[in-house]
Amino acid sequence: MISFPICSSSWPWTSSSSLPSSDLPVRLRTDPDAIAAASNDYGNLVHEAPSAVLYPSSIQEIVDLIKLSNNCSTPFTVAARGRGHSVRGQAMAGGGVVVEMAALSRNGGGIRVSWSPSLGYYADVGGEETWADVLRAGLEHGLAPVSWTDYLYLTVGGTLSNAGISGQSFLRGPQISNVLELDVITGKGDLLTCSKDTNSELFFAVLGGLGQFGIITRARIVLEKAPTRAKWVRLIYNDFSMFTRDQEHLISTNLINGPNYVEGSLITDQSPPNNWRSSFYSPSDQAKILSLLRAKQGLLYSIEVVKYYDDTNTDTIDQEVELLVKDLNNIGGFVFNKDVSFVEFLSRVGNSSSSSSSSREIGDNELEEAHPWLNLFLPKSRIMDFNDAVLANIILRHNHTSGPILFYPFNRHKWDDRMSAVIPDEEIFYTLGLLHSSRPHQSDVYDNLNKEILEYCEKADINVKQYLPHYKSKEDWMKHFGRKWDSFQERKTKFDPRIILSPGQTIFTSLM
Numbered sequence: 212m213i214s215f216p217i218c219s220s221s222w223p224w225t226s227s228s229s230l231p232s233s234d235l236p237v238r239l240r241t242d243p244d245a246i247a248a249a250s251n252d253y254g255n256l257v258h259e260a261p262s263a264v265l266y267p268s269s270i271q272e273i274v275d276l277i278k279l280s281n282n283c284s285t286p287f288t289v290a291a292r293g294r295g296h297s298v299r300g301q302a303m304a305g306g307g308v309v310v311e312m313a314a315l316s317r318n319g320g321g322i323r324v325s326w327s328p329s330l331g332y333y334a335d336v337g338g339e340e341t342w343a344d345v346l347r348a349g350l351e352h353g354l355a356p357v358s359w360t361d362y363l364y365l366t367v368g369g370t371l372s373n374a375g376i377s378g379q380s381f382l383r384g385p386q387i388s389n390v391l392e393l394d395v396i397t398g399k400g401d402l403l404t405c406s407k408d409t410n411s412e413l414f415f416a417v418l419g420g421l422g423q424f425g426i427i428t429r430a431r432i433v434l435e436k437a438p439t440r441a442k443w444v445r446l447i448y449n450d451f452s453m454f455t456r457d458q459e460h461l462i463s464t465n466l467i468n469g470p471n472y473v474e475g476s477l478i479t480d481q482s483p484p485n486n487w488r489s490s491f492y493s494p495s496d497q498a499k500i501l502s503l504l505r506a507k508q509g510l511l512y513s514i515e516v517v518k519y520y521d522d523t524n525t526d527t528i529d530q531e532v533e534l535l536v537k538d539l540n541n542i543g544g545f546v547f548n549k550d551v552s553f554v555e556f557l558s559r560v561g562n563s564s565s566s567s568s569s570s571r572e573i574g575d576n577e578l579e580e581a582h583p584w585l586n587l588f589l590p591k592s593r594i595m596d597f598n599d600a601v602l603a604n605i606i607l608r609h610n611h612t613s614g615p616i617l618f619y620p621f622n623r624h625k626w627d628d629r630m631s632a633v634i635p636d637e638e639i640f641y642t643l644g645l646l647h648s649s650r651p652h653q654s655d656v657y658d659n660l661n662k663e664i665l666e667y668c669e670k671a672d673i674n675v676k677q678y679l680p681h682y683k684s685k686e687d688w689m690k691h692f693g694r695k696w697d698s699f700q701e702r703k704t705k706f707d708p709r710i711i712l713s714p715g716q717t718i719f720t721s722l723m
């Protein structure tokens with residue numbers, strides 16, 4: 212007879228009369244391997260052991276698990292785990308049950324591509340599927356999603372719980388803006404279909420909802436005809452105002468025949484032109500940039516611009532790209548071009564040491580490191596102050612900074628304010644991604660750097676919002692959600708009243 216400590220003294224199926232009818236008992240594992248895997252994540256900073264791990268073979272088993280928790284006098288917590296690519300334990304459930312969503316993988320049957328006159332092309336995708344799987348399934352029909360993350364081995368349920376951002380978001384919105392419908396198991400154990408028109412409160416709550424309101428088991432994702440190739444250009448700057456002015460020009464919705472993708476980043480000694488995110492440059496181009504970097508006090512900026520194409524505009528694409536970049540203010544002679552397949556472009560992250568055209572999952576070496584990342588959204592009106600104090604000062608003099616540093620803009624009107632995701636209150640805002648890697652015992656150094664940046668923003672009254680947020684106190688969470696806090700709390704009471712779901716986010720557990 213299976214018996215776990217998770218439902219205090221009265222674990223329901225210790226008496227044969229209350230055995231659940233599903234396979235739930237046999238799908239729960241408590242062996243050391245299962246517990247260890249669910250007690251770590253990509254961040255390698257937080258380690259919380261669950262009491263058990265569910266490897267579901269059906270959605271009904273997840274429903275049963277959540278219902279079971281609700282039936283306990285003291286409910287146990289439940290966290291869906293996509294690929295565990297969070298960095299601060301957000302997919303963990305100390306003492307509760309982690310649901311390994313990958314186990315649902317429905318033998319390739321988790322993705323179905325369809326078309327309807329009112330919706331156009333779309334894919335119904337299991338929440339456990341990765342974006343790499345969605346790309347593969349779409350391309351079998353010549354179709355692809357319109358909004359991506361830089362790295363494709365993240366799950367649909369995991370990125371929709373945050374936002375899902377990349378260089379396409381300025382044009383198409385984040386991934387949460389490109390979802391037509393969801394199936395969600397709420398914290399009460401109800402399996403509901405929701406959309407803008409049906410159960411809309413649940414729909415908007417879940418998008419960017421940090422796993423607080425339900426477990427996404429299906430998402431209907433917008434697709435369109437996939438381009439076949441990409442012209443990929445990188446431009447180098449040493450002037451922050453030109454770097455940002457040009458990015459804002461490129462993301463302007465007034466631009467005729469504009470780019471499909473725009474992402475800015477910093478180049479420093481610790482964040483070199485080629486890194487684990489990208490192996491764009493040839494050795495000679497890399498040497499040329501590094502020599503410029505030495506001449507420019509160790510700080511350069513780079514814009515990546517991409518324009519997709521296919522058979523219909525092969526003859527004109529070079530001219531289109533030339534028009535796009537000819538009046539930009541980059542350093543003369545520092546324009547680098549590539550012409551790659553659409554799949555090669557989307558697979559660029561995690562592919563840095565591989566010459567194959569398909570992306571791979573982050574390797575074991577990277578997983579042995581700690582990743583004390585900081586991701587922020589910043590209002591455009593304060594980016595000059597931020598550059599002076601943070602990019603050209605705090606980060607530059609911090610010799611330990613290591614890993615890519617992203618800095619690129621979005622258009623707010625591509626985000627729906629009814630969603631739980633939180634962004635600054637200005638039409639143009641930027642993201643900063645400090646994607647540090649460190650030896651686990653050195654992560655404090657990076658935590659201190661992150662703290663110094665956040666303290667500067669607080670003192671300078673720059674209203675930043677963390678992306679993939681991590682706070683420890685109720686006050687900080689209230690401040691993070693700002694005017695959305697009341698509705699966030701009300702939705703929690705409505706959809707997960709016993710505070711069962713995604714405890715690793717420490718939003719409501721910090722209130723208990």
Ligand code: FAD
Nearest residue numbers: 293294295296297338360361362366368369375376422427
């Ligand atoms: P997990 O880390 O497993 O889970 C994240 C949260 O979502 C947890 O709270 C979990 O309980 C909850 N959750 C998971 N599945 C579900 C579900 N089905 N239903 C409801 N809740 C669920 N983000 C970007 O936006 N853009 C990027 O370009 C990008 N690149 C990245 C590159 C790397 C190498 C890494 C490590 C992360 C990157 N991220 C990026 C961050 C990523 O979006 C988050 O880590 C996100 O959480 C997705 O990871 P995951 O699928 O492994 O989810």
